[in-house]
Amino acid sequence: MSLQSLLINHSVSTLIYQQRLIMIYLRGVTGGDELETSTDFWRKCSTCKKAISWGQQHYICSVSTCNGQRTGYVFCSILCWDAHVPGAKHRDAGALERVAPKREPVRKIVTAPLTGVRPPATSKVSAPREILVVASKLKDYIRITAEMNTSASVMDILSEFLRRECDEAVIRARSDGRKTVMDKDFER
DSSP: OOHHHHHHHOOOOOHHHHHHHHHHHHHHHHTTTSOOOOOOSSEEOTTTOOEEOTTOEEEEESSTTTSSTTTOOOBSSHHHHHHHHHHHTOSSOOEEEEEOOSSOOOOOOOOOOSSSOOOOSOOTTTSOOOOOSOHHHHHHHHHHHHOOOOOTHHHHHHHHHHHHHHHHHHHHHHHTTOSSOOGGGGOO
């Protein structure tokens, strides 16, 4: 029985039921109901849950909402891609052929012992030199309390002052063996 005749022969009008029928059909065709006990695969097919191995050819949907970072649908075959289209309500979609990465990069986490006091994690070279103060809020405060205007150069000087205070508070928190900077770290 073909996929088309399977959908035509049933007089159910809901897309959800039709999609379930398609998934049952695909599991029979692609062997999707076998349980994967190994985690030595890249990802699973979004429709039939069959494992997609590292370096294996797969398909993604051409619609941006399907292949975005939050959804990230991948399909092991054209049939699986086609099964998701009715539920996704695409107007004009296509299956794009892709190849899974060869192997996941190894990530190594390096930790240093908490003994002793280390310098702050942000160095002058790598720390972004952005304004740390909301300029409009500070200008409003000075205008309301003192009826004065505020120069734009004040934001740079005040941001540098905040960086120095934060660096000292980080040192105090580390010396106490904490990973959280608290209000007491700013007291002298």
